[in-house]
Amino acid sequence: MTSEGKPRALDVAELTALGDVPSADVVEMAHRRQRHQDRIAGTVRGLPLEETATADGSDAIAALVLGTAITVQLEDEQPPLMRQALRHGRTWSEIATATGLTVEQARTAYTTWADTLGDNDRTEALGLAG
Template identity: 85%
Template sequence: MTSEGKPRALDVAELTAPGDVPEAGVVEMAHRRQRHQDRIAGTVRGLPPEETVTADGSDAIAALVLGTAITVQIGDEQPPLMRQALAHGRTWDEIATAAGLTAEQARAAYTAWAERLEEPDRTEALRLAG
């Protein structure tokens, strides 16, 4: 809830596919996903037992949707972070480990992203890639 007591778009959205997720930050999505997971586990405090978990599995679907949306958003944020790591002398092996990828996957994702940049950023980003 916002300070005005109005629900946020993420709180009232029906989440059945990643496209249903309104614009939200990773932290907000993670908190909402945790709420759905808690409902599945029956651990939400202050709710009557009949409201703790949904019998139709909508909390499980919403948690899956939010997990996917978080992964996509984090994936979009990875190449700029890789660029920062490269600029500070980190290796592709270190970057790949941090991103949960192989060095080849990390380098390919970064290069594909760098190719879409405008000059002179593209040249500098590709130079960092080695």
């Protein structure tokens, strides 16, 4: 909840598909996902028994949706972070290790992203790629 006590869009959204996830940062999504996982496990304290696990599996679906949304958002953030690493002299091998990709996969993801940038940014980004 916000400081005004109003629920955030993520707190009230019914999550059954990736498109149901409102704009939120990774931390907010991770907290919401953890709440669903806690209910599945029955570990949420202070809730009535009937609210600790959903019989229809909606908590499991919501946790899956949020896990996917987190992954997508992190993947979208990878190329700009790769650019920062390259600017500071890090190698493709280091970037590949950090992202769990091969050097070729990391380089391909980065250059594909760089091709979407405006002229000056694209030139700089591709120059960093080597």
